[in-house]
Amino acid sequence: MTAVASSPPAAPAPAGKTSAPPPRPLASLGDLAYLIYPLVPTRWLFALARLRGRAQYRRGGPVCEAVRANIADILGAGAGAGEAERHTREFFENQQLQNLLVMLAPRMSDETLARVMPIEGLDRLDRAYAQKKGVVFLGSHLNSVMLFVAVVLLRRKGYDIRIAMPTMKDPWLQTQVRMLADRLAGRGSLREQLGAFFAQFNIRPIVERFAQNTAVGMTGDGWHSASFVEVEFMGRRVPFTTGAMGMARSTGAVIVPAFMVGRPPFGVRMLIEEPFTVPKTGQPKHDVQERVQRYAGLLEKHIRADLAGWQHLTVPHLFETMTTWTQRSLSDRYVL
Amino acid sequence: MSTEDKIAAFVEKMTAEGGTKITAETSLLDSGIIDSTGILEVVSFIESEFGIRVQDEEIVPEHFENVRFIAAFVESKKKS
Numbered sequence: 222m223t224a225v226a227s228s229p230p231a232a233p234a235p236a237g238k239t240s241a242p243p244p245r246p247l248a249s250l251g252d253l254a255y256l257i258y259p260l261v262p263t264r265w266l267f268a269l270a271r272l273r274g275r276a277q278y279r280r281g282g283p284v285c286e287a288v289r290a291n292i293a294d295i296l297g298a299g300a301g302a303g304e305a306e307r308h309t310r311e312f313f314e315n316q317q318l319q320n321l322l323v324m325l326a327p328r329m330s331d332e333t334l335a336r337v338m339p340i341e342g343l344d345r346l347d348r349a350y351a352q353k354k355g356v357v358f359l360g361s362h363l364n365s366v367m368l369f370v371a372v373v374l375l376r377r378k379g380y381d382i383r384i385a386m387p388t389m390k391d392p393w394l395q396t397q398v399r400m401l402a403d404r405l406a407g408r409g410s411l412r413e414q415l416g417a418f419f420a421q422f423n424i425r426p427i428v429e430r431f432a433q434n435t436a437v438g439m440t441g442d443g444w445h446s447a448s449f450v451e452v453e454f455m456g457r458r459v460p461f462t463t464g465a466m467g468m469a470r471s472t473g474a475v476i477v478p479a480f481m482v483g484r485p486p487f488g489v490r491m492l493i494e495e496p497f498t499v500p501k502t503g504q505p506k507h508d509v510q511e512r513v514q515r516y517a518g519l520l521e522k523h524i525r526a527d528l529a530g531w532q533h534l535t536v537p538h539l540f541e542t543m544t545t546w547t548q549r550s551l552s553d554r555y556v557l
Numbered sequence: 558m559s560t561e562d563k564i565a566a567f568v569e570k571m572t573a574e575g576g577t578k579i580t581a582e583t584s585l586l587d588s589g590i591i592d593s594t595g596i597l598e599v600v601s602f603i604e605s606e607f608g609i610r611v612q613d614e615e616i617v618p619e620h621f622e623n624v625r626f627i628a629a630f631v632e633s634k635k636k637s
Contacts, residue, residue, distance in 0.1 A: 423617070424597055447586050448592030448593070449589070464593055464594075467592055467594040471594045471597075551586050551587045
């Protein structure tokens with residue numbers, strides 16, 4: 222099982238252990254955007270974010286090379302070099318646009334947030350809740366940062382939804398200045414606004430939330446997991462985690478795939494797909510595999526339509542890493 | 558039956574579909590014999606069978622990699 226916004230491992234650490242949270246920085250450049258947000262037209266801030274992303278792209282470096290190579294791999298020999306370059310540039314612009322959006326979202330009014338993040342298929346989420354067995358709100362690493370924004374919005378609309386985090390380390394650790402500003406504004410930290418809780422390997426906190434008919438947000442294409450099945454994805458056989466489907470099978474929770482597509486500030490949408498359950502036949506592996514394949518098919522469709530949004534593109538030799546991931550030891554796989 | 562034997566019998570029954578013989582050293586996690594859902598079943602079993610309460614922070618791979626480790630964890634919990 223992998224929770225949202227996790228990233229591929231960078232350094233070894235003992236299995237299942239989470240290190241102490243890093244010290245909270247005093248301030249950052251993002252704080253400036255956060256503080257001047259009401260004073261400056263939103264489009265200007267996003268224009269600056271786009272320029273920052275473009276500068277990253279122009280600087281190049283190993284991450285840029287990895288993204289470019291992975292995009293070329295996905296596009297195949299039929300695509301021109303210009304197309305791969307365009308997607309690569311958009312990838313870096315998109316990262317900065319998303320980061321800015323998630324930074325500003327807690328400060329936005331309900332009306333602005335709803336305008337920035339239209340949701341398609343909310344009735345599908347309603348139908349999943351109506352079954353009263355808990356909901357797996359199954360996102361992905363396609364623009365996963367914006368999933369945070371969507372969850373903040375859903376919680377403001379009154380939906381009982383929480384994010385399962387892979388580690389107590391906050392991937393969006395707020396600075397001291399930002400924490401103070403959030404408190405003064407009467408809102409909690411981003412983590413509080415997400416209703417985030419820690420759950421990896423130990424899924425008991427998630428199962429307890431299902432029992433309360435809570436929707437738990439997680440990603441289905443992460444790698445930090447003990448259990449995988451191979452599925453067809455991007456023209457290859459690659460392992461995908463079974464955690465979300467396994468939990469849904471054993472608890473009866475309803476799977477609701479949700480994908481974030483488009484570009485901030487006003488081109489983003491959350492697409493909620495048709496909910497489904499995982500059958501409980503005498504062949505559990507088959508039950509799970511079939512549903513993981515269904516999810517992987519949806520993910521592939523959305524990635525191909527919004528290639529620059531897939532955050533896994535920064536992994537060097539992405540598909541080779543994916544296909545050999547299960548050969549790593551459990552402790553390597555759990556490193557965050 | 559020893560603690561190890563009871564746990565091994567439970568895991569073997571739980572994974573009956575795979576037909577795997579579970580020994581004290583059989584790798585349960587690395588080999589994919591049980592997943593996170595299976596771990597939760599094992600936790601429920603050892604809590605009810607041995608009268609212990611497993612805390613969330615104790616549910617880590619180090620305690621559940623194989624039957625021997627699980628049994629050692631149970632014994633340490635019983636002592637404490």
